[in-house]
Amino acid sequence: MTAQIPVEKKKLEKAPLSLHYMGDRVLRQPAKRFTKIDEETRRLARQMLQTMYTEDGIGLAAPQIGLNKQMIVVDAQPDEAANPPIVLVNPVITAESNDLCVIQEGCLSIPGVFLDVTRSKVIEVSYKDETGRPQKLRADGLLARVILHEIDHLNGILFVDRVDNAIAMNQELVKHGFSVKDVRQIK
């Protein structure tokens, strides 16, 4: 379940991969499945993790670095050296609780913007790890939240699409230089 890739949890002088921001088309395209998992896949996972830690994120999806592929990396406890990150390839949510919760979310692709989003409290996800082994994970709390947010990215969905409070959202987006036109309300 945990990543076998040795990655130090530290900020590099420069992230190995460049982030793409809201307004960029790549963030709105559905990502493609990996058909094989090899050294190249692991190299990508490593670079995505390094980028995530450098940019102060707790999750990152491949479309955010401009790659239209189904990979996400997650670390809900970036300050805990002993807690390894998780690499999820071709992840699929297999169960979501009816029990919902509200958590404030942010996104490396929409820097500065933080807004409340309602989602399921507990989830189950199936995926392949970076060695190609099939895995299942039950998650709750912040970890569940990050996984749902990142899998949304693989479907071209951004967290602002799920925000209920349109007034607060419009204010936040404008304040941080983003266009409300780039939101696709899905509720």
Ligand code: NI
């Ligand atoms: Ni995001």
